[in-house]
Amino acid sequence: MAATVAVENLNPKVLKCEYAVRGEIVIHAQRLQQQLQTQPGSLPFDEILYCNIGNPQSLGQQPVTFFREVLALCDHPYLLQRDEIKSLFSADSISRAKQILASIPGKATGAYSHSQGIKGLRDTIAAGITSRDGFPANADDIFLTDGASPGVHLMMQLLIRNEKDGILVPIPQYPLYSASIALHGGALVPYYLNESTGWGLEISDVKKQLEDARSKGIDVRALVVINPGNPTGQVLAEENQYDIVKFCKNEGLVLLADEVYQENIYVDNKKFHSFKKIVRSLGYGEEDLPLVSYQSVSKGYYGECGKRGGYMEITGFSAPVREQIYKIASVNLCSNISGQILASLIMNPPKAGDESYASYKAEKDGIIASLTRRAKSLEDAFNKLDGITCNEAEGAMYLFPQLSLPQKAIQAAKAANKAPDAFYALRLLESTGIVVVPGSGFGQVPGTWHFRCTILPQEEKIPAIISRFKVFHEAFMAEYHD
Ligand SMILES: Cc1ncc(COP(=O)(O)O)c(CN[C@@H]2CONC2=O)c1O
DSSP states (O other): OOOOOOGGGSOHHHHHOOOGGGSHHHHHHHHHHHHHHHSTTSSSSSSOEEOSSOOGGGGTOOOOHHHHHHHHHHHOGGGGGOGGGGGTSOHHHHHHHHHHHHTSGGGOTTSOOOTTOOHHHHHHHHHHHHHHHSSOOOGGGEEEESSHHHHHHHHHHHHOOSTTEEEEEEESOOTHHHHHHHHTTOEEEEEEOBGGGTSBOOHHHHHHHHHHHHHTTOEEEEEEEESSOTTTOOOOOHHHHHHHHHHHHHHTOEEEEEOTTTTOBOOTTOOOOOHHHHHHHTTOOTTTOOEEEEEESSSTTTOOGGGOOEEEEEESOOHHHHHHHHHHHHHTOOOOHHHHHHHHHHTSOOOTTSTTHHHHHHHHHHHHHHHHHHHHHHHHHHHTSTTEEOOOOOBTTEEOOEEOOOHHHHHHHHHTTSOHHHHHHHHHHHHHOEEOEEGGGTOOSTTOEEEEEESOSOGGGHHHHHHHHHHHHHHHHHHTOO
């Protein structure tokens, strides 16, 4: 009997789900990459430059030595018995690996762990959060996850009962949120970041969207904040964060604080403040506001995307609700142990006085300084082009320029049955090999068009990217000028 599975009879929530970061432009890029391999010289460029995804190590960024030394020793404890490791690994990597292994039952990094993650590692992470914020964190509030993504899905699964349950999401947003809400059958309630004020979050706008949703019978459950922002790159002002926390408390909303770019700050006039610190600074305790804070090993200066590590810290939930969160986490048994170890390392890196500290700090500072330079170079280059305006990337890993497209280009896009920014991105790819994600994949004010470009290509490639981009953009605008 022929298979009965067809697109027509799949879960409609899956069909509704979209994730543009690896969407049609990237799929086409992969086809062109294949063509370059089988037919060298057949395209007007000789390599594909993936500026679509925040994947630093795929573009040449090196992992942090200390983190990899500890991971290697934890994964093969036999090495710790050999004297020769002293000539290969730093003393503090060896001692840290021994300390971590001692916290794992049976030193078995191949065993399932507690469903929230290894307690000793959660103790370390809690200590790191306490040190970062100046307010205590509790290991029992921490759930180690395979990157931040599963933690986001878990909370959507917990909060969304049906299509009448809504989640306030910033627009532009990282499409994990719109995809997860769609997969769980909820309602995305948009609130627009203000491009003219550097992607500012106006509480008055959020409140208007909340009231509008409620008037339509939507039970708004939570507010998502991404700080620093993806794709927009803004870092929230501290006073804005106080307003957001008070708003969530007054409106009875769960605050979902996505803080995976907390180590990616490129401007001197902004600092990262965790929402946990803001909540505690306001004197709010466990009874006042349900808050979920997300962290990941994928970003920062570590960029360990493939290791799939991260955590969510949950505070302000009742014991019965926490039990339900634990139950969902236990269904997946546990997150991967290497990711758990790495999450503990990024929250407790080498300190002054440790043997690895000097080299660790040089690596960390070097990566952040380079990202800062790359962000500025690309931002300046975009702003020099007619028809493009680009806000500063205060943080994160992206620029999100706005395109002022001629009507002829918009008509051509319509004729090709594509959003104007997707039409532009496809033409950019086919002319230069540069892969960006259309703004329509993140959401934008209707009638505006953007694209997202990462700041991740290695520095020596940035001038070539800028010059190739400039040639394309000027030719495109000339082709379609009104
Ligand atoms: C804001 C935000 N939250 C969560 C995640 C999920 O990360 P992990 O699951 O790896 O922890 C990402 C990944 N950033 C995607 C991936 O690369 N480019 C992006 O926009 C992100 O940008």
